[in-house]
Amino acid sequence: MTGSTAPSSPAPRTTDGGATHALLADGTTIRIRCARPEDHDAVLRLYEAMSPEYLRFRFFVASPRSAVQAAARMRGRAAPRGSTSSGAERSGYRALLAEHEGGLIGIAEYEVTGAESPAPGQVTAEIALAVADRWHHRGAGTLLLEHLVSAARADGVTAFTADALAQNHEVLKVFADLGLSTARRFEGNEVRCVVQLDQTEAYLASVEARGRTADVxxxxxxxxxxxxxxxxxxxxxxxxxxxxxxxxxxxxxxxxxxxxxxxxxxxxxxxxxxxxxxxxxxxxxxxxxxxxxxxxxxxxxxxxxxxxxxxxxxxxxxxxxxxxxxxxxxxxxxxxxxxxxxxxxxxxxxxxxxxxxxxxxxxxxxxxxxxxxxxxxxxxxxxxxxxxxxxxxxxxxxxxxxxxxxxxxxxxxxxxxxxxxxxxxxxxxxxxxxxxxxxxxxxxxxxxxxxxxxxxxGRAAAASHTAAAATRTMTRRALFAxxxxxxxxSVSELLEAAALLHSQPLPTGHRVAVVTNAGGAGVLAADACAEAGLGLPPLGARLIDDVLDALPDGASATNPVDATAAVSEEQLRACVDRIAESGCVDAVLVVLVPTAVAAATGDVLARSLTHAPDRRRDKTVAAVLIDQEQTVRLLPAITGTVPAYAEPQAAARALAHAVERGRWLARPSGTTPALTDVDTPRARAVAEAFLDRNPEGGWLGPGECAELLDCYGIPQLPWAWAETEDDAALAAERLKGPGGLVVLKAHWPGLLHKAEQRALHLDLRGDSQVRAAFRDLETRFGHLMTGVVVQPLAARGTELFAGVVQDEIFGPLVLFGLGGTATEVLADHAARLAPLTDHDVHDLITAPRCAPLLFGRGGGGPVDLEGLEQLLLRLSRLAGDLPQLAEADLNPVLARPERVTALDARIRLLPRHSNDPYLRQLRRLR
Incomplete structure (x- = not known):
């Protein structure tokens, strides 16, 4: 493949040019770094050592002069020693080198060209790749290309173009196997390749598979x-x-x-x-x-x-x-x-x-x-x-x-x-x-x-509701979920869950039947199950009759089932079998206590579980043996083992974990829905313009917040900016809402909690009230206030909260829950890491305690759930597109049956560069 000497387009922004290490397919560690001018001799030696065949594949002719020219071109464009730039800021050029124990084994480079892009809005770059002969078929070229793709994305490049000889099957296969969308056009004995650099699921899966092979x-x-x-x-x-x-x-x-x-x-x-x-x-x-x-x-x-x-x-x-x-x-x-x-x-x-x-x-x-x-x-x-x-x-x-x-x-x-x-x-x-x-x-x-x-x-200096809610515990739990x-x-709970997951089939639902030889113990078990989120459904009439037929006189067959202290091993086995085979429940929890009745000793009754027939294999069964010393143990059975716990709470927790795993496995993998009306380039321009004016970062003004949300199609309440009393009155007349009412909100850089500062006025009607409210704000905050936001008074609805916080380790975290002034007090929030899938959005909406209100509980009718899903997906996309986004706080978000609208927004940016979390590289000390 060839490099290009065409004039360069304006250079995109570069990322850190530091060296990193990564694994080849056979587990060999190599070093990847940006090229420098003093690498010229090593690059030339790399080319000169190539066989005539590979030299022809690289330069289309087996001429030493081509190698000299290529090395000289790199010398003029690579970054000087000590620079963190690859040179792309000056020439639209980047070169990455692969080294093993100090020796150069490969080079990959691109140059942004002035050629016409294959699609409108694309920034294309011509690429070249060369790997030392003895390092072929070990994944060095593919690994270099992965790093070049990641660097190019950060530099704003959207597509690679490359020319190759048609008989250069190896390099064509490298492109085909990358996982990126690649188009080929044959021109005589040459092939023109265009590679789109979108980070699709197919590409991530391909990178992941290669990484797994190398890692193992x-x-x-x-x-x-x-x-x-x-x-x-x-x-x-x-x-x-x-x-x-x-x-x-x-x-x-x-x-x-x-x-x-x-x-x-x-x-x-x-x-x-x-x-x-x-x-x-x-x-x-x-x-x-x-x-x-x-x-x-x-x-x-x-x-x-x-x-x-x-x-x-x-x-x-x-x-x-x-x-x-x-x-x-x-x-x-x-x-x-x-x-x-x-x-x-x-x-x-x-x-x-x-x-x-x-x-x-x-x-x-x-x-x-x-x-x-x-x-x-x-x-x-x-x-x-x-x-x-x-x-x-x-x-x-x-x-x-x-x-x-x-x-x-x-x-x-x-x-x-x-x-x-x-x-x-x-x-x-x-x-x-x-x-x-x-x-x-x-x-x-x-x-x-x-x-x-x-x-x-939690974060002691949290600057917004989002940051206050986003504790490290919530972030970790989102990752795990x-x-x-x-x-x-705890370690004990881990072992309790491991015992059940190791020994029993997963329950297909959360319905549990409790069977006991002591009524009081059954009540404790029922309470433990309910507290763990498990259900104890009533048994059907026919099943009740079947169960009572198997048990001694005096037994009761509600749920819990009280088999009485007189139950024998055979009777208990028959009872558990009939419940397990009924299909009315997903798991059976048998709770046994020692009694004075000889036939009811724990060891004897436990055999009713361990000597169960084969037909019970597909049902989850666990025991609670109140008198056992170990917190949990596995009882040897005819087929496998049965977990026995010392207390009902431990058994219920383990069952709940098994239910959740079964539920997670039953749900297909989520997908990230495609979004329309998203203008990422404009959003990045807004962020970069703000950071150019504010190099240390900070909170955006109302206009910039509105523009960023508009780039992602996030619906907002109409608003106007006013710096004088007259401007406020004119805006209020134009924007007045139901009943002619408007809202005035003071603004100054750093103002976050308007209600706490009493920096807003609600329910304003008419010119005189608007003017009086403006004067009040000006009197109290005139030394700070830069203006006011005028909005129509919103109709009644459910006030929600949605936000993003960028965690330095975990990346962007999307939060959702009950909003309004009490959002931090009530702490009714759920969180998921971006990018959100359709399943993640569903979990976010259904997890908070306020979720029933969204689905119509309370007589108000369901809110616009599709609109709410879209808002969260678009907020997730905003966070993923802009690494500079430190916090975004939409509170309140008004949810009504016909529409979901953000009434107030606060966004903070910091001067951060993108980081590719899926790039194959070994850990570096922080």
Whole structure:
């Protein structure tokens, strides 16, 4: 493909030109960065080393002169050293280089041309791509193009054009497989390609699939190593390294184990070597258990020796040591778990890797576990072993410099062993990428997490209703809900839910029948179910007769079913079978208490559940055994296991989690609806013009707010701006609403809560009242006020609130709920992360407590639900299009049967650049 020397169009704005690292298809780490003038010689050597065939594919002729010209052209346009620009600000040109261990392996470049665009309003750029011969078929070219596409979007480029020889099948396949819309036009022996840069779902799915392949390949040396070395294995008891080495030796690891200790010949019977370089072979995995000040040097030594993965259990690294550790990993392509972690384990047959310093070996099983806290990790390992679930693999992420929960989800998705994923994450590096991965993985296996940090205080200096409502807890819960993750409040609750999801089929609804041998216990269980959001429907007349026929005299067959203390094992089994087979309920909860009746001991009655017939397999059944000591355990059954809880509340919580998972799985994946009448270029122009005048950012004026909302078709109440009493009177006459009434709202930069400041007047009628209201505002706020907003008095309706806040980590969060002056007091809000799908919008509208009012509860009739959905979707699109949007606050939004209208809007912008959360790149230290 060719570059272009045509004159450039005005250069679009650039993004940060810093280097980043990413994974090729085989798991190899490469470095991608912007080109600089001093890269000329390296680029020329890259071209000169290419075979004549690839040189012809690149330049259409196998001429060394073409390579010289291409390298010289890059020298004149690339950014100088120290610049964060790629040069696009000056010439519309950008070049990205791919490097491996300091050597150049590929280049991708584009130049905005003056050629006619393939479609009106498009900004096109001519691109060129070259990869060193020995790096072909490893995904280097595709990865470079993905980064070039992301950079081009940020620069305002909407399409790439490229020319290729028709026989250059490899590069044509690269374009075809990108996932972007590509058109081809054959001209003789050449092909003209036009690639649209829209970030469609198809493109994101393609990027995701490539990332998954690369990620899993890079994790194999970490989780399935054939050899391990422990560096820092002490000769005296009590050292962490010695404990890891002991667990490797006694845990049944199938590969070779080495130790590095310059002061000992052997440690725990393992021959010790004085240094990494003296090892007889290159190990796949190195465990670093050395003092913090030695970590960077040891990591560098491992990298140079060829080690492919590090597990760093060392703690206490300062910023420089942290940077040195990660730099060594990135430079030499090693994946890193930790530092400051408990270790990792893989119980798969043929692996049996226990590289932890836990007291006991993890029990083999099917739960994948990733934690940041070592203490939580030990608790989960113990709990899963006690349940008999066990673990497939366990990774203590510690300070999480590199390997994250996102990596582990992708590993578990395809490892062939894991059936349940348990996460305890205290932070998220890339929540939106995590959300995409989780949405996909959780359709295959349940993902459970402890929602850590729920008591974090809300934003103390919240400047708007939106910011005040958007606590970190709400943001995390929105992420979990949208991704289908089961979020619990404690490790105990996590294990309770895991026990049920591991052992029982999912309920198809929320209807539960409670069966008990003690009426009081049944009442407690019924209360627990109701509090958990489960329903206890009355049993049908025919089912009541069937159940009573199976039970002793004196039994009652309402719901709960009181089987009495005299019930036998056979009678209880028959009762549960008939309820389960009736189709009247989705789950059966059996609550048993010890009594003096011999036939009713807990162990005997529990057999009615564990020795159930095969025909009950498709119904969710759980038990509560009041006298058991464990919070939850799994009772062995003829087929599988049955979860037994010590209290009804625990069982009800677990059932509620299972119901929610079943509901989430039953709903098809949401889609982001297409929107009409959206003018993104004008919106960006408004934002950029404001930030040009206000480089530090700030709150938009009424006119700018109205224009931004108009760009997205968000309906607003008519308004006028008035700076004098006469202007206000004229505007009021023109805009007066029902009964001739108007509203005056004072405005000055920074005014947020007009009602609290008493900076507005309502129900104004006639010229004299309008003028008096203006004078009052002017008298009280004249030293601040820049003018007033005049609006007609709106008709009565339901006052709602809609807003967006841009979270620096999670991205834009859309909030919705009850509005008006009491919105913060009542706190009736729901939240979802943008971009919103149709399902997200439905959840937003139905989640608040005020939702019944929107559907006509109370006699007012349903509001314009379609209009409300559109408003939320358009607000989401606004937030996605403008990374500068810090806050948007629409309050109140008036909802009536015929229309939904924003009565007041406040928008704050900050000088932020776009960030592509789906770009394939490895984590960087903040």
């Amino acid at each position: 390949a890079s994790l194999r040396p970490l989780l399935r190593p054939e050899s391990v070395v422990v560096i820092g294995a002490g000769s005296k008891p009590g050292s962490v390294g010695r404990a890891v080495l002991r667990n490797l030796r006694t845990g049944g690891f199938q590969g070779r184990v080495f130790a590095v200790n310059p002061r000992s010949l052997t440690v725990l019977g393992v021959h010790a070597y004085p240094s990494v370089g003296s090892l007889p072979q290159v190990p796949d995995l190195a465990v670093l258990a050395v003092p913090a000040d030695r970590v960077p040097d040891v990591a560098e030594e491992c990298g140079k020796f060829g080690v492919r993965a590090l597990l760093t259990v060392s703690s206490g690294l300062d910023a420089a040591q942290a940077r040195g550790l990660l730099d060594a990993c990135r430079t030499h392509g090693m994946r890193l778990a930790g530092p400051n972690c408990l270790g990792l384990a893989n119980t798969e047959e043929g692996i049996s890797l226990d590289a932890t310093f836990a007291v006991t070996h993890p029990a083999p099983g099917t739960a994948g576990v990733a934690v940041q806290s070592g203490g939580v990790g030990i608790a989960l390992l113990s709990g899963l072993a006690r349940l008999g679930v066990g673990v497939s693999s366990f990774v203590s992420l510690g300070d999480k410099y590199d390997v994250s929960g996102n990596d582990l989800l992708q590993w578990w998705e395809g490892d062939g062993t894991t059936g349940l994923a348990l996460l305890h994450l205290e932070s998220f590096g890339n929540p939106r990428a995590f959300s995409r991965t989780a949405r996909r993985v959780t359709r295959k296996l349940p993902i459970l997490t402890v929602d850590a940090g729920r008591t974090e205080a 949208q991704a289908g993750i089961t979020a619990t409040d």
